[in-house]
Each structure stands twice: as C-alpha cells, then as structure tokens.
Amino acid sequence: MSKSMSMSIFQPGLVHTPVTPFTRTGAIDYDRYAQLIEFHIANGADALALPMHAGESVSLPDGERRALVEFAVRHVNGRKPVIAHVSETGTAIAAALGRHAVAAGATAVVATTPYYWTPPPAMVLEHFTQIGAAVTIPFFLYNSPEEMQGTKVNAELCLKLIDKLPNFAGVVDLSLDWQFMIELMTDAPRRRPGFQLLAGTELMVSAGAIGATGMFAPLAGIAPKLVRELFMLCRDQKLFDARGPQEQVAALRQAVKVGGVASLKAAMAVMGRDCGEPRPPLLQLDAATYQRLVGELDAIAALRAEPRGW
Amino acid sequence: MQSPVTPLKDDFSLDLPTFERLLDFHVRTGATAISWPHHKGESLNLTIPERKRFAEAAVRVVNGRIPVTIHVSALAVEDTMELARHAQKIGADGILAITPYFWTPTLAAIEAYFVRLCTSIELPVLSYNSPSYLAGVEITGDLMARLIARLPNFVGVKEASFNSEKFLEISRAALPMRPDFALLTGVEYLLPSVPLGGVGSYSAAGSICPNLCSQLFDACISGNWPRARELQSKISWLWLLFRDQYPSSLKGGMVMMGRPVGPTRAPLPTATKERQAYVRSELERLGILDSEPHGW
Numbered sequence: 001m002s003k004s005m006s007m008s009i010f011q012p013g014l015v016h017t018p019v020t021p022f023t024r025t026g027a028i029d030y031d032r033y034a035q036l037i038e039f040h041i042a043n044g045a046d047a048l049a050l051p052m053h054a055g056e057s058v059s060l061p062d063g064e065r066r067a068l069v070e071f072a073v074r075h076v077n078g079r080k081p082v083i084a085h086v087s088e089t090g091t092a093i094a095a096a097l098g099r100h101a102v103a104a105g106a107t108a109v110v111a112t113t114p115y116y117w118t119p120p121p122a123m124v125l126e127h128f129t130q131i132g133a134a135v136t137i138p139f140f141l142y143n144s145p146e147e148m149q150g151t152k153v154n155a156e157l158c159l160k161l162i163d164k165l166p167n168f169a170g171v172v173d174l175s176l177d178w179q180f181m182i183e184l185m186t187d188a189p190r191r192r193p194g195f196q197l198l199a200g201t202e203l204m205v206s207a208g209a210i211g212a213t214g215m216f217a218p219l220a221g222i223a224p225k226l227v228r229e230l231f232m233l234c235r236d237q238k239l240f241d242a243r244g245p246q247e248q249v250a251a252l253r254q255a256v257k258v259g260g261v262a263s264l265k266a267a268m269a270v271m272g273r274d275c276g277e278p279r280p281p282l283l284q285l286d287a288a289t290y291q292r293l294v295g296e297l298d299a300i301a302a303l304r305a306e307p308r309g310w
Numbered sequence: 311m312q313s314p315v316t317p318l319k320d321d322f323s324l325d326l327p328t329f330e331r332l333l334d335f336h337v338r339t340g341a342t343a344i345s346w347p348h349h350k351g352e353s354l355n356l357t358i359p360e361r362k363r364f365a366e367a368a369v370r371v372v373n374g375r376i377p378v379t380i381h382v383s384a385l386a387v388e389d390t391m392e393l394a395r396h397a398q399k400i401g402a403d404g405i406l407a408i409t410p411y412f413w414t415p416t417l418a419a420i421e422a423y424f425v426r427l428c429t430s431i432e433l434p435v436l437s438y439n440s441p442s443y444l445a446g447v448e449i450t451g452d453l454m455a456r457l458i459a460r461l462p463n464f465v466g467v468k469e470a471s472f473n474s475e476k477f478l479e480i481s482r483a484a485l486p487m488r489p490d491f492a493l494l495t496g497v498e499y500l501l502p503s504v505p506l507g508g509v510g511s512y513s514a515a516g517s518i519c520p521n522l523c524s525q526l527f528d529a530c531i532s533g534n535w536p537r538a539r540e541l542q543s544k545i546s547w548l549w550l551l552f553r554d555q556y557p558s559s560l561k562g563g564m565v566m567m568g569r570p571v572g573p574t575r576a577p578l579p580t581a582t583k584e585r586q587a588y589v590r591s592e593l594e595r596l597g598i599l600d601s602e603p604h605g606w
Contacts, residue, residue, distance in 0.1 A: 176474040178499050179472060179499075183550070206474040209535055211539060237535050
C-alpha cells in the first residue's frame, strides 16, 4: 500500500514531448537536442516525455533510443522529471526498455499498446502488466487507438491493471473519446486515489472538464506560450475561458497534422528552431505542402506572441 | 432535450394513449424540447405512415409548450424528403436528419443530400453526425461551413462523434459563420461539450431520470464543474446500463419507474423479467428510484 501511495504522488502536469533532432546525415544531433531541452525547460515544461512518436521513437534503433534517454536525463539533471517512452511491439523488448529507463534515472515510463499486432484485450492487459511490473517507477498507459490501428484500451482494462500494478499511475489519452474518459475518471480514482488522466495532446478542455490534470504537448516546440496558457486555464478549471486558446491550438494542430512529424519539424524551423528533417520512412514536406503550412501558421494569430529562435 | 421512446402494445402495434402520456411526462419534467423518433424511438423499425401518425400526435400533444422537431432519417432518401415535407405540414418546429444510411456517400453526395433536404422545406434543419455508427461517414468541418454558407435554414448539428477533436473541428468551422449555430450532442454528453460551445444535448435516460438530466444541464451551463463531474459520472453508469440492447433495457427500466411502454420491435429484443430486475437493482443502487418521479 505504501508503495502505491508513493507512486501516486508524481503529477506530471504540462509535459513537453520534444522532437529528436537529426543532422544532415541522419545521426542524432545531440548538440541541438541539448539546446532543444533547454528551450523546453525555459518555456513552460513541467516535465519532458521522450522519445514519443513526435520524437520518432519507432525510428530509433534500441541502442540509440537508450542513449537518447540517458543523454536527456543527464542533461536535464533533475531540473524537471523525465518520462521515458518505452512502447515496443514485443512485450519483453518494451519491458527491457522500461528497466533501462529506471537505471538511467527516468522519473516514470509511458507505453502504448503493441505495434502491429492489434491484439485483443487480454493480450493488451498482459503486455502492460509485464511492462509495468518491470519498472519500480510510475507507469503511465498511453491510449492512442488512431495511431495504433484501432487497438483500444477500455476503462475495464485500466481497472484490472490497477489491481495488478501498484505503480500504474494514470492514462495519457489520445483517443479523445468522451465515454472512455468519463468511465475511467468515474471508476479509476475510486480504485486508486490519485489516479490521473492526462490529455494525450493539446485538446484539453473536454478532458479537463472530465478531470484531466495533465497534458502531453507535442506542439510545445512551436507554441509553448499558447500551450501553457491552455494548460493553466484547464488546470484552474477556467474552462469557458480556455475555449479561445483551445480553438487556436486546434487550428495549429490541424495545420501540422497533414505531414505529421515532418510538419512538426518544418513548423519548428519556421519558428527559428531547426531540428532537421525526419528519418525515413518519413519524407520531408514537398515545396507546395511546406508553403501551405507556412501560410496556415501565418494565419494563426496566437503564434505572433511565441518565441522565435532558441 | 428529450427524445421519447415509442410505446408499443403487446402485439407490437403503436400505443397512442401511452405515447401521449409520455410526451406530457417529458414536458412536465423539464424537457426543453421534444424530438421524435430517434433511433432510440425505433425510428427504423416503424413504417413511414406510422412515423407520420405519431409525429402528428407529438405536435398536437406538446401543443407549443416547447419546440418539437421530427427526426426524418430513413433508409430511402425519398422517404426522408417525404417525412420532412410532412413535418412542415403538421406544424413541427424543425427536423433532424442524419447522413444517408448504408451507402457510405462521398462528401459531395452528403452535400447534395442536405442541399436538397434544406431547400425542399422552410423549417430549420438540424444535421446529425454519427460517424461511429455509419462506417465513418461524417460531416467534416469544411462541409459544415459550405452548408452553412449555402443554406439559411441549416441551423445546427447533433454531433455524435463524442470526441474532442471532431467537436472542435465542427465548432471552429461553424460558429464563426453562424454564431447561433446549435452545437448539440447526444447521450447527455454535456460536461465535455458545453465548455467548447455546446448548447445542449439529447438525452438517453430522460424517461428514467429527468431530474438528473436537468441538474447536469444546469451544473454545466453555470460552470460548476465538480458538481457536473459527479452528475455526469452517474449518467455514465446509466448509459452503460442502457447501452446494452438499447433501447430495450431502457424500456425495461421504464417499467420499474412505473411508466411501462411495452415491448421493443425485432430485431431488437424486449427486456426480460430478469433484465428488468437487474435494471431495477442498478437504479436502486444509484439512488434513482428515490430521487426521480415514479409513474406518470
């Protein structure tokens, strides 16, 4: 019980999810990564989660992925918590990444459903159970059915996972599904006081109404002020006031959604924070798409107040 | 807003006197509008003449006390057009129409459908967006904007994606063009929608717990989020209870609330005595039996 109590204390708050900068030859650009981490820390991050899908986790071989987490934890040096993203296809591989994250000094781990297999609920439960049991730090479940070919996590599975894992601290939700979030926040905090819902992207008003207390922010590299404003209004339950910033963020999200990480990195370059191009199989934006993105960014009034450069 | 179930006699024929009682019950217990026959009202299991007959009854019984809209969605688009003209003729206040069933129409086809529907009548038209039930067919934000620009009587949407991003996509497209465009949702999902500009919801469980529905609406509109969370959780439990074999379990629950409305037409099952007893025990556990009206 004391273990589960201590596990529930970590509240990630506003979590920035940095991209992974690459050099022209496609190697991880650690100098730039250090600069980027400084930018996030100086611009409103309560915690960092890395490498998320926005950080091209799936394009990093195991050794690189471990080295990246080690570098980040060392560079952050305790100024903010670092959440390591350990999603993998194979359960044992993900669990090994989890153990590595603990050894590297991460504050928590986050993992989504297995890639590719689209497993039924029993397999998903087993996958998460083994990952969570492999670590001694808080474990967050990342629910992202659209990215994961429809593999969903339901509230019932989360309740079972609470019973199995004393360190299961919360759900990072990218399903955006109202019924799932309502069911989860109706039942899970009764089962585990302090259980958290975190918005998996910068769509926090509905999630905040339902009870989300944290937010993962892939757009923070582009618009850290706007993201922080939205988060604070939601955290303080000023939900009617949050609608304006929410609509601006939704416009930004829609603008970068087309090209995924390539758009995210292109938009960061537009803001004066060049982190290179994504790794294959992702392609950089073609000229027409890039020009359209620049135009759409230009139309988002809130971006004018955002920092340019590092 | 309440969408009444359709009361049936034991031989599955329409039960008009009970329908009249039910309409009156909803009006007396705080409904802000009536809309019939939603899928919950077994719309697709009714014949077109049956739908017309009860639509007339709804307008007559409500008698202007609150607005009445008629759900005109039908398998055949020609039936939808006919039901829409009929709704106008009998004095309904508006209609509600989903994207066409079965065909997975393109955006251009959906646009043509709503243009035809809206220009065929003068009544206000509410659209109904339900991609999860219709193989992903949906009214996108861009399409919503085109329809608003083109059709003065295209006045709102029942947004049934129940998803933060979809709701925002539509609100961002619609409200700048038509600030009073009515963003509505279903299943009493008021807590996640009202802070984003939602103005109301159709109700799933209103025939069981009208008081709870009104309380949730008031809590959301006044921004009392802790209270709204508590009430939305309670409604969520009810939705989980009724979602199973909807609306059969709902009709079963109404028996337990002293408002029997008869069986459910096939292929939907009718709630068994055992199911009714289970629903009753859940209603008791949730305190509904004590806090909500019993009988008509």
